[in-house]
Each structure stands twice: as structure tokens, then as C-alpha cells.
Amino acid sequence: MPPPRRAARRRDAEENRARVVAAARELFAEEGFEVPLDAIARRAGVGRATLYRNFPDRGALAAEIFDGNLRELEAQAAALGERADALLELLRAIVDMQVEAHAMVPALLQEPRAPDLAALERRVRRLLAAPLRRAKAAGQVREDLAIGDVTTGLAMIAAVTGDTTVAARRRRARRALELLLYGLLPRGESDTSD
Amino acid sequence: MPPPRRAARRRDAEENRARVVAAARELFAEEGFEVPLDAIARRAGVGRATLYRNFPDRGALAAEIFDGNLRELEAQAAALGERADALLELLRAIVDMQVEAHAMVPALLQEPRAPDLAALERRVRRLLAAPLRRAKAAGQVREDLAIGDVTTGLAMIAAVTGDTTVAARRRRARRALELLLYGLLPRGESDTSD
DNA sequence: GCTCAAGCGGACACTGGCGTCCACTTCCAC
DNA sequence: GTGGAAGTGGACGCCAGTGTCCGCTTGAGC
DSSP states (O other): OOOOOOOOOOOOHHHHHHHHHHHHHHHHHHHOTOOOHHHHHHTSSSSHHHHHHOSHHHHHHHHHHHHHHHHHHHHHHHHHTOOOOOHHHHHHHHHHHHSTTTTOOOOOOOOOHHHHHHHHHOOOOOOOHHHHHHHHHHTOOOOOOHHHHHHHHHHHHTTTOOEEEEEEEHHHHHHHHHHHHOOOOOOOSSOOOO | OOOOOEEEOOOOHHHHHHHHHHHHHHHHHHHHOOOOOOOOOOOTTSSSHHHHHHHHSSHHHHHHHHHHHHHEEEEEEEEHHTTTHHHHHHHHHHHHHHHSSSHHHHHHHHHHOOOOHHHHHHHHHHHHHHHHHHHTTTTTSSOOHHHHHHHHHHHHHHHHHOSHHHOOOHHHHHHHHHHHHSSOSSSSOOOOOO
């Protein structure tokens, strides 16, 4: 059936909804995914009922917000096309995004996951699949890397970016990505132990 | 001053205290550091007041438990002596311990930290300092590695070991350590970008 | 065995977040 | 302007976790 032609919302209702989304975007970024829904409603200047009317739960609200972020990443992926370093560029972009909106990666990749977000998590994996394949083919990343390793890596980085200021988050996130990309061991020697 | 010669506790009181500690050890391992204190008291078969009488808060209880774990690690460090690979061995030991008692690393290394645990966190850093120095001198790890990078790495690994079964935790923890040690990029080539 | 302080644990009050309800307000078609 | 449906938000009840209080129980010294 065709999408049931939602009756036009009243203009004030539309505005309130937009303000809720904006407030949620800010607070997810500032406080993380666990921020109380009251706080979002208060920041938006609406009652809690208004928030709940528009979004039955935290997951629905998050889905709306993260969908935007994900579109952005998908656009970047498309722009990078078949470049061999597309995977690394995407990883950097995702980590940067995590710095600005530090709720998304943990919300999407950490267990347990809200049901509304499961589909978005699949989009992340799909986003990374082709670039990973090409990066491996081009010898840009180690051969045995699976898609789950990449998302695990992102979750690992996200876990240490809980600092309160954006600058501090950026510093830690960059260092964590650097450590993870290059490893703790020295480069350029083969280690045959293990 | 000498420790103020605590008046001998009644035998049943001593027993209850021990059962609280044992229950907390189990539940921290099973459920993580955030497990409700009620649950611990219930598992120990004592009332909540008994738990609070012995440990004013979660931090005090955790401090008692993690202190034991830390002693074990310090003993291992001492046994490893000045071996160049002592740092890597310790990292493996800490990750293994995190698999069994998966509350300790996040509780000690993640912010914000309960005040009782700050001293234990300093012990972790002290534990790693000398092995790190020697590992660098021996070329076992990259030159620019700081002590904070090592603890960051441990926190990163801990973040992805939230699975419910020990076996699943072990698998993920080992993979995460492996990724972090060797990096995502292929070995044996110099990468001059960045 | 008796005594009594140490120790116990159930009951209680408090807090913070969630989700719902409903009397009131506001927009908009007429 | 006005009627009435759409929309609002404060007030309310619920729940889970925390911390405390106090009348009862019990171990241990005599």
C-alpha cells in the first residue's frame, strides 16, 4: 500500500518536533546517549508528552538523528568511489563524527542495541563492506581483517572518547585511532612469537 | 600510627563480611560494575544494612576486591623481573583477568572514577611503568608509547568485552588485544602518509 | 545458663527517570 | 470571528535503586 498520506501537521506541531530533534542532537552530543528524555524536552522548551507523541522512545528519536549522520557518511563513501584508501578515509570520518556527536557509534555498535537502531547498524556494516574489500585487495589493511573487526575497532575508539570537551575528545579519539591503525608493537619487523 | 587494633569482630559478622565479598566478586564478574547493591546483598544472603555496615559504598567494596586482583598482577610483574617482554606478558595477564572479572579494568581506568579506586588506578600505572620503560629500550614496543596509551589501550579492550559468557568475552578480548598490538594496517611496510 | 552488646535484616523514606492522562490552549477552515 | 479538532504540557503514578532506622536475634564472656 502507498504510504498513508499523513494528514498535514499543524505548523506549530511541526516546529515543536523540529525543536525536539535539535535539542536531542545537542544533548546526545554533550551528554551521551543516556541523557534523560526529560532533559531533552526541557532543552527543547516543550512538555514531555510532546516528545513522547513524536517519538515513542529513545530509540526512535536516535534513529531520526543518526539517520542524518549516516546519510552524510554514505555520501562521503560514494564520493570516495573505488579509491583504495576509501576505507581509511571513512574510518577517519566516522571517528571525527563520533567526536562531534559522541553518542552515535556506541549506540549503534554496542550491545545491547535498541531495536530501532538495528537497521542503522546494518547500514554501517554495508557502508564499510565494499571499501574493506578493496582496501584488502590493495594491501592497504591486513589480510585477515573482517568487517566485525572494523566495527569492533570503532567501538573500542568510541569507548575512550567520553571526555567532556570536544577538544579533549578529539585528541583522545585521534590517538586511539592512531594506536589501533598502527598497533602498539614497533613497525617494520616481523614478530614470529605466538 | 599503628593500625588501631580493631576489636575482634564476632565470628558470624566476619563470616557475613566474607560472604558479601564473595557475592560481590561473582556479581561484578557476571553483571559488571554497575550491578545493584541489593543484588549483592541478596546473593550473599544478608540484609542490605549488613552490606552497608561493612562497606559504605560500591567503591569501598570494589576496592577490597580489586586490591586482591592487583596483588596478583603485582606478583606476576615481580616474577617476570626485568624480562624485556614483561610488558606484553602483563598486558595479556590483565586482559585475561578482565575476562574473568570483567568489572575491574573499566572501573579502574574509565572516567569518572570512584574516589576509593583512584589509589588502585595509580597502582596499575606504577605496575606498568618499569616494564614499559624496558620494553621500549628493548624495541619490543613502539618508541612513542606513553603509559597513558597503555591504559587507554586496556580501556579500549575492556569496552568490547561486555558479552555474557566467559567464552565469548575471551574470544573478543583476545581479538581486540591482537588488533591493538599489531594494528589494522599491514605489517612490514613503512607507511609514510600522515 | 544468663546477660547484653554486637550484629542483624526487614521496613521505610527518598531520589530520579519513565510513561500516561486530561483539562486547557492554539491553529485553521469556514 | 468562531467552532472544534489537533496539539500542548504540567501533574500524576510507577518503578528501581539507594541509604537509614530500629526492634529483634545471637554469639561469647562470665
